[in-house]
Amino acid sequence: DAKTTQPNSMESNEEEPVHLPCNHSTISGTDYIHWYRQLPSQGPEYVIHGLTSNVNNRMASLAIAEDRKSSTLILHRATLRDAAVYYCILRDHGGSQGNLIFGKGTKLSVKP
Amino acid sequence: GAVVSQHPSWVICKSGTSVKIECRSLDFQATTMFWYRQFPKQSLMLMATSNEGSKATYEQGVEKDKFLINHASLTLSTLTVTSAHPEDSSFYICSAIYWAQYNSPLHFGNGTRLTVT
Numbered sequence: 535d536a537k538t539t540q541p542n543s544m545e546s547n548e549e550e551p552v553h554l555p556c557n558h559s560t561i562s563g564t565d566y567i568h569w570y571r572q573l574p575s576q577g578p579e580y581v582i583h584g585l586t587s588n589v590n591n592r593m594a595s596l597a598i599a600e601d602r603k604s605s606t607l608i609l610h611r612a613t614l615r616d617a618a619v620y621y622c623i624l625r626d627h628g629g630s631q632g633n634l635i636f637g638k639g640t641k642l643s644v645k646p
Numbered sequence: 647g648a649v650v651s652q653h654p655s656w657v658i659c660k661s662g663t664s665v666k667i668e669c670r671s672l673d674f675q676a677t678t679m680f681w682y683r684q685f686p687k688q689s690l691m692l693m694a695t696s697n698e699g700s701k702a703t704y705e706q707g708v709e710k711d712k713f714l715i716n717h718a719s720l721t722l723s724t725l726t727v728t729s730a731h732p733e734d735s736s737f738y739i740c741s742a743i744y745w746a747q748y749n750s751p752l753h754f755g756n757g758t759r760l761t762v763t
Contacts (some may be wrong), residue, residue, distance in 0.1 A: 568751070577652070577754035578690070578738045620688075626731040633680045634741075634752055 554607040556622030669740030675720035676742035713748025
């Protein structure tokens with residue numbers, strides 16, 4: 535599976551936008567970019583995913599570079615409940631397993 | 647939305663005993679379930695993949711005789727940690743998917759924290 539690189543940690547102030555970067559220079563043509571987050575002592579939660587075009591949903595936006603070698607998860611207004619570890623994962627939708635391989639993720643801290 | 651329920655949320659057991667963890671898909675048929683393990687301050691590590699009605703596929707380094715996985719129905723998979731030892735203390739998380747929707751998000755349970763004394 536192609537690998538992703540994320541900063542270990544980031545800090546944000548409450549109600550400010552947060553941009554979480556992810557590098558995936560070895561991404562293949564069939565890899566989708568998935569983002570999950572894990573709140574303390576909980577299972578991961580799906581955030582968003584995309585292939586080439588930018589994506590928006592009620593939780594976040596995903597901006598994908600034109601060469602697809604990097605992406606950015608955007609939380610438009612961080613809240614204290616957004617404090618979590620955010621995982622950027624490449625998932626081959628042409629694969630037969632469907633499982634996710636987790637990296638170390640970015641631990642986001644949100645200050646009031 | 648799709649819901650995966652995991653039970654128990656936490657369990658404490660004595661060394662040498664066995665513990666069973668249940669993972670249920672509440673509103674969809676989970677043809678495939680994945681079991682992960684997470685040690686403190688580390689990421690999730692895939693332990694095994696289980697397809698309904700067949701034997702689980704274990705990742706390298708995971709002992710299949712120690713971590714027994716049963717996926718006898720489309721809504722239930724169980725993980726039994728046999729002869730548990732303190733080093734098995736961890737956060738165990740299941741996830742489920744319907745095979746025809748492999749491009750859909752994975753749905754995760756809320757995890758089971760196992761402490762072996």
